[in-house]
Amino acid sequence: MLILAGAPIGRPGDASPRLREVLGAADVIAAEDTRRLRRLASDLDVALTGRIVSYYDANESARAEELVEALIQGQDVVVITDAGMPGVSDPGYRLTRLAVEAGIAVTALPGPSAVTTALAVSGLPSDRFCFEGFPPRKPGERARRFAAMAAEERTMVFFEAPHRLHACLEAMAEAFGPDRPAAVCRELTKTYEEVRRGGLGELAAWAAGEVRGEITLVVGGREPDLTPPSLDDLVGEVARLEASGVPRKNAIADVARAAGVPKRDVYNAVHAV
Numbered sequence: 001m002l003i004l005a006g007a008p009i010g011r012p013g014d015a016s017p018r019l020r021e022v023l024g025a026a027d028v029i030a031a032e033d034t035r036r037l038r039r040l041a042s043d044l045d046v047a048l049t050g051r052i053v054s055y056y057d058a059n060e061s062a063r064a065e066e067l068v069e070a071l072i073q074g075q076d077v078v079v080i081t082d083a084g085m086p087g088v089s090d091p092g093y094r095l096t097r098l099a100v101e102a103g104i105a106v107t108a109l110p111g112p113s114a115v116t117t118a119l120a121v122s123g124l125p126s127d128r129f130c131f132e133g134f135p136p137r138k139p140g141e142r143a144r145r146f147a148a149m150a151a152e153e154r155t156m157v158f159f160e161a162p163h164r165l166h167a168c169l170e171a172m173a174e175a176f177g178p179d180r181p182a183a184v185c186r187e188l189t190k191t192y193e194e195v196r197r198g199g200l201g202e203l204a205a206w207a208a209g210e211v212r213g214e215i216t217l218v219v220g221g222r223e224p225d226l227t228p229p230s231l232d233d234l235v236g237e238v239a240r241l242e243a244s245g246v247p248r249k250n251a252i253a254d255v256a257r258a259a260g261v262p263k264r265d266v267y268n269a270v271h272a273v
Helices: 018-025 034-043 056-071 093-101 116-124 139-148 162-174 200-206 230-243 248-259 263-272
Strands: 004-005 028-031 051-055 079-082 106-109 130-133 155-160 181-186 192-198 215-219
Touching: 004 018, 004 093, 018 079, 018 106, 028 034, 028 056, 034 051, 034 200, 051 056, 056 079, 056 093, 093 106, 116 181, 116 192, 116 215, 139 162, 139 230, 155 162, 162 181, 162 200, 162 215, 181 200, 192 200, 230 248, 230 263, 248 263
Parallel strands: 004 079, 004 106, 028 051, 028 079, 130 155
Antiparallel strands: 155 215, 181 192, 181 215
16 A cells, blocks of 8 residues: 655644554655654654655656555555655655556545645635645746736645745735735744734735745635626736736636636637727
Protein backbone atom coordinates (compact mmCIF):
# COMPACT_ATOMS: atom_id res chain seq x y z
CA MET A 1 0.00 0.00 0.00
CA LEU A 2 1.09 3.57 -0.70
CA ILE A 3 0.48 5.79 2.33
CA LEU A 4 0.57 9.59 1.93
CA ALA A 5 1.38 10.84 5.42
CA GLY A 6 0.50 14.35 6.55
CA ALA A 7 3.33 15.82 8.66
CA PRO A 8 3.03 18.56 11.31
CA ILE A 9 3.45 22.06 9.82
CA GLY A 10 5.12 23.38 12.94
CA ARG A 11 4.73 21.59 16.24
CA PRO A 12 5.60 17.86 16.49
CA GLY A 13 2.84 17.58 19.10
CA ASP A 14 0.28 17.95 16.31
CA ALA A 15 1.28 14.52 14.97
CA SER A 16 -1.35 11.85 15.36
CA PRO A 17 -0.80 8.50 17.12
CA ARG A 18 -1.39 6.85 13.75
CA LEU A 19 1.54 8.76 12.21
CA ARG A 20 3.80 7.36 14.92
CA GLU A 21 2.48 3.86 14.25
CA VAL A 22 2.86 4.08 10.47
CA LEU A 23 6.38 5.53 10.56
CA GLY A 24 7.52 2.77 12.89
CA ALA A 25 6.04 -0.05 10.79
CA ALA A 26 6.72 1.09 7.20
CA ASP A 27 8.90 -1.03 4.93
CA VAL A 28 10.03 2.05 2.99
CA ILE A 29 9.81 5.73 3.91
CA ALA A 30 10.25 8.22 1.09
CA ALA A 31 11.07 11.58 2.71
CA GLU A 32 11.43 15.02 1.17
CA ASP A 33 14.28 15.65 3.63
CA THR A 34 15.67 12.59 5.41
CA ARG A 35 17.26 14.74 8.13
CA ARG A 36 13.93 16.34 8.99
CA LEU A 37 12.32 12.90 9.02
CA ARG A 38 14.86 11.62 11.55
CA ARG A 39 14.41 14.74 13.68
CA LEU A 40 10.61 14.28 13.62
CA ALA A 41 10.99 10.60 14.53
CA SER A 42 13.21 11.58 17.45
CA ASP A 43 10.68 14.17 18.63
CA LEU A 44 7.93 11.54 18.42
CA ASP A 45 10.09 8.86 20.06
CA VAL A 46 9.65 6.56 17.05
CA ALA A 47 12.23 3.98 15.96
CA LEU A 48 12.47 3.94 12.15
CA THR A 49 13.03 0.33 11.09
CA GLY A 50 12.24 0.61 7.37
CA ARG A 51 14.46 1.68 4.48
CA ILE A 52 14.66 5.46 4.16
CA VAL A 53 15.07 7.10 0.76
CA SER A 54 15.07 10.74 -0.32
CA TYR A 55 12.13 11.88 -2.42
CA TYR A 56 12.19 15.53 -3.45
CA ASP A 57 11.52 17.72 -6.49
CA ALA A 58 14.77 17.01 -8.33
CA ASN A 59 14.57 13.20 -8.12
CA GLU A 60 10.79 12.75 -7.91
CA SER A 61 10.28 11.33 -11.42
CA ALA A 62 13.14 8.82 -11.25
CA ARG A 63 12.50 7.78 -7.66
CA ALA A 64 8.78 7.22 -8.30
CA GLU A 65 9.56 4.30 -10.64
CA GLU A 66 11.74 2.69 -7.97
CA LEU A 67 9.08 3.10 -5.31
CA VAL A 68 6.37 1.60 -7.52
CA GLU A 69 8.58 -1.48 -7.92
CA ALA A 70 8.79 -1.76 -4.13
CA LEU A 71 5.00 -1.51 -3.93
CA ILE A 72 4.54 -4.18 -6.59
CA GLN A 73 6.85 -6.46 -4.56
CA GLY A 74 4.46 -6.12 -1.62
CA GLN A 75 6.19 -3.49 0.48
CA ASP A 76 4.33 -0.68 2.22
CA VAL A 77 5.68 2.72 1.18
CA VAL A 78 5.09 5.88 3.22
CA VAL A 79 5.60 9.30 1.59
CA ILE A 80 6.22 12.20 3.96
CA THR A 81 7.19 15.79 3.18
CA ASP A 82 8.76 18.46 5.36
CA ALA A 83 5.31 19.69 6.40
CA GLY A 84 1.69 19.17 5.38
CA MET A 85 0.25 16.72 2.87
CA PRO A 86 2.34 15.13 0.10
CA GLY A 87 1.24 16.27 -3.34
CA VAL A 88 0.05 19.72 -2.20
CA SER A 89 2.87 21.89 -3.62
CA ASP A 90 5.18 19.07 -2.47
CA PRO A 91 6.37 15.77 -4.00
CA GLY A 92 3.80 12.97 -4.11
CA TYR A 93 1.57 13.49 -7.14
CA ARG A 94 3.70 11.58 -9.67
CA LEU A 95 4.10 8.56 -7.41
CA THR A 96 0.40 8.52 -6.59
CA ARG A 97 -0.50 8.62 -10.28
CA LEU A 98 1.88 5.75 -11.11
CA ALA A 99 0.59 3.69 -8.18
CA VAL A 100 -3.03 4.19 -9.27
CA GLU A 101 -2.15 3.19 -12.84
CA ALA A 102 -0.45 0.05 -11.50
CA GLY A 103 -3.54 -0.92 -9.50
CA ILE A 104 -1.86 -0.36 -6.13
CA ALA A 105 -3.94 0.68 -3.14
CA VAL A 106 -3.37 4.30 -2.10
CA THR A 107 -4.49 5.84 1.16
CA ALA A 108 -3.80 9.05 3.07
CA LEU A 109 -2.94 9.57 6.68
CA PRO A 110 -4.64 12.91 7.41
CA GLY A 111 -2.62 15.59 9.08
CA PRO A 112 -2.19 19.33 9.46
CA SER A 113 -2.35 21.47 6.33
CA ALA A 114 -1.17 25.06 5.96
CA VAL A 115 -3.91 25.60 3.35
CA THR A 116 -6.89 24.84 5.57
CA THR A 117 -5.23 26.18 8.73
CA ALA A 118 -4.63 29.58 7.12
CA LEU A 119 -8.12 29.60 5.67
CA ALA A 120 -9.63 28.88 9.09
CA VAL A 121 -7.78 31.67 10.92
CA SER A 122 -7.99 34.26 8.14
CA GLY A 123 -11.51 35.37 9.00
CA LEU A 124 -12.39 35.27 5.29
CA PRO A 125 -15.24 33.20 3.77
CA SER A 126 -14.36 29.51 3.80
CA ASP A 127 -17.48 27.93 2.31
CA ARG A 128 -15.92 28.11 -1.19
CA PHE A 129 -12.21 28.46 -1.81
CA CYS A 130 -9.46 27.53 -4.26
CA PHE A 131 -5.79 26.72 -3.71
CA GLU A 132 -3.38 28.33 -6.20
CA GLY A 133 0.00 27.17 -4.86
CA PHE A 134 3.00 29.43 -5.51
CA PRO A 135 2.40 32.38 -7.89
CA PRO A 136 4.78 32.73 -10.86
CA ARG A 137 8.13 34.23 -9.92
CA LYS A 138 8.55 36.44 -13.00
CA PRO A 139 6.73 39.79 -12.68
CA GLY A 140 5.07 39.61 -16.11
CA GLU A 141 3.77 36.07 -15.65
CA ARG A 142 2.61 36.90 -12.13
CA ALA A 143 0.70 39.99 -13.32
CA ARG A 144 -1.01 37.98 -16.08
CA ARG A 145 -1.98 35.21 -13.65
CA PHE A 146 -3.51 37.66 -11.18
CA ALA A 147 -5.28 39.61 -13.93
CA ALA A 148 -6.95 36.41 -15.08
CA MET A 149 -8.08 35.73 -11.49
CA ALA A 150 -9.47 39.20 -10.75
CA ALA A 151 -13.07 38.04 -11.20
CA GLU A 152 -12.67 34.95 -8.97
CA GLU A 153 -15.40 35.03 -6.30
CA ARG A 154 -14.00 32.22 -4.15
CA THR A 155 -11.49 32.86 -1.39
CA MET A 156 -8.00 32.17 -2.76
CA VAL A 157 -5.09 30.55 -0.89
CA PHE A 158 -1.46 30.90 -2.01
CA PHE A 159 2.00 29.95 -0.79
CA GLU A 160 4.80 32.49 -1.17
CA ALA A 161 8.46 32.84 -0.24
CA PRO A 162 9.15 35.63 2.29
CA HIS A 163 11.60 37.46 0.00
CA ARG A 164 8.95 37.65 -2.75
CA LEU A 165 6.03 38.56 -0.47
CA HIS A 166 6.20 42.34 -0.98
CA ALA A 167 6.26 42.11 -4.79
CA CYS A 168 3.49 39.50 -4.72
CA LEU A 169 1.19 41.65 -2.55
CA GLU A 170 1.84 44.71 -4.72
CA ALA A 171 0.89 42.72 -7.83
CA MET A 172 -2.25 41.45 -6.10
CA ALA A 173 -3.21 44.98 -5.06
CA GLU A 174 -2.81 46.08 -8.67
CA ALA A 175 -4.92 43.23 -10.04
CA PHE A 176 -7.55 42.81 -7.30
CA GLY A 177 -7.63 46.32 -5.87
CA PRO A 178 -5.81 47.69 -2.78
CA ASP A 179 -8.88 47.30 -0.57
CA ARG A 180 -9.45 43.60 -1.29
CA PRO A 181 -9.37 41.88 2.13
CA ALA A 182 -6.56 39.42 2.75
CA ALA A 183 -4.52 37.74 5.47
CA VAL A 184 -0.81 36.99 5.61
CA CYS A 185 -0.29 33.92 7.78
CA ARG A 186 3.30 33.47 8.91
CA GLU A 187 4.88 30.55 10.78
CA LEU A 188 1.52 28.84 11.40
CA THR A 189 1.38 26.78 14.63
CA LYS A 190 4.99 27.73 15.45
CA THR A 191 6.39 29.83 18.28
CA TYR A 192 6.34 33.09 16.28
CA GLU A 193 3.00 32.55 14.54
CA GLU A 194 1.57 35.79 13.15
CA VAL A 195 -1.58 36.57 11.18
CA ARG A 196 -1.79 40.01 9.56
CA ARG A 197 -5.22 40.97 8.22
CA GLY A 198 -6.14 43.97 6.10
CA GLY A 199 -6.46 45.28 2.56
CA LEU A 200 -3.89 44.17 -0.01
CA GLY A 201 -2.46 47.68 -0.26
CA GLU A 202 -2.01 47.93 3.50
CA LEU A 203 -0.40 44.49 3.67
CA ALA A 204 1.93 45.30 0.77
CA ALA A 205 3.17 48.38 2.66
CA TRP A 206 3.76 46.27 5.78
CA ALA A 207 5.65 43.60 3.79
CA ALA A 208 8.11 46.20 2.46
CA GLY A 209 10.07 45.54 5.65
CA GLU A 210 11.85 42.30 6.47
CA VAL A 211 9.50 39.31 6.68
CA ARG A 212 10.70 35.84 7.62
CA GLY A 213 9.28 32.35 7.87
CA GLU A 214 6.82 30.16 6.01
CA ILE A 215 4.10 32.26 4.38
CA THR A 216 0.53 31.35 3.44
CA LEU A 217 -1.62 34.04 1.82
CA VAL A 218 -5.42 34.10 1.95
CA VAL A 219 -7.20 36.58 -0.34
CA GLY A 220 -10.91 37.27 -0.39
CA GLY A 221 -12.78 36.70 -3.63
CA ARG A 222 -14.44 39.44 -5.60
CA GLU A 223 -17.77 40.52 -4.19
CA PRO A 224 -20.51 39.45 -6.63
CA ASP A 225 -21.92 42.35 -8.61
CA LEU A 226 -25.70 42.05 -8.59
CA THR A 227 -26.03 44.66 -11.34
CA PRO A 228 -25.83 43.03 -14.78
CA PRO A 229 -22.76 44.43 -16.58
CA SER A 230 -23.24 46.31 -19.82
CA LEU A 231 -21.59 45.08 -22.99
CA ASP A 232 -19.41 48.20 -22.89
CA ASP A 233 -18.16 47.15 -19.44
CA LEU A 234 -17.39 43.66 -20.73
CA VAL A 235 -15.52 45.03 -23.74
CA GLY A 236 -13.45 47.16 -21.37
CA GLU A 237 -12.67 44.13 -19.19
CA VAL A 238 -11.55 42.15 -22.25
CA ALA A 239 -9.29 45.05 -23.24
CA ARG A 240 -7.79 45.16 -19.73
CA LEU A 241 -7.01 41.42 -19.80
CA GLU A 242 -5.50 41.74 -23.29
CA ALA A 243 -3.29 44.58 -22.11
CA SER A 244 -1.97 42.32 -19.33
CA GLY A 245 -0.99 39.67 -21.88
CA VAL A 246 -4.04 37.36 -21.94
CA PRO A 247 -4.86 36.25 -25.53
CA ARG A 248 -8.10 37.80 -26.83
CA LYS A 249 -9.87 34.43 -27.25
CA ASN A 250 -9.11 33.48 -23.65
CA ALA A 251 -10.01 36.95 -22.39
CA ILE A 252 -13.41 36.83 -24.08
CA ALA A 253 -14.10 33.37 -22.64
CA ASP A 254 -13.02 34.41 -19.11
CA VAL A 255 -15.09 37.61 -19.15
CA ALA A 256 -18.19 35.88 -20.52
CA ARG A 257 -17.97 33.11 -17.92
CA ALA A 258 -17.47 35.55 -15.04
CA ALA A 259 -20.40 37.72 -16.20
CA GLY A 260 -22.69 34.78 -16.92
CA VAL A 261 -23.42 35.92 -20.47
CA PRO A 262 -23.07 34.04 -23.77
CA LYS A 263 -19.53 34.11 -25.14
CA ARG A 264 -20.91 34.99 -28.58
CA ASP A 265 -22.39 38.23 -27.20
CA VAL A 266 -19.02 39.33 -25.80
CA TYR A 267 -17.24 38.28 -28.99
CA ASN A 268 -19.61 40.31 -31.16
CA ALA A 269 -19.34 43.36 -28.91
CA VAL A 270 -15.52 43.25 -28.90
CA HIS A 271 -15.29 42.94 -32.67
CA ALA A 272 -17.91 45.63 -33.22
CA VAL A 273 -15.62 48.04 -31.37
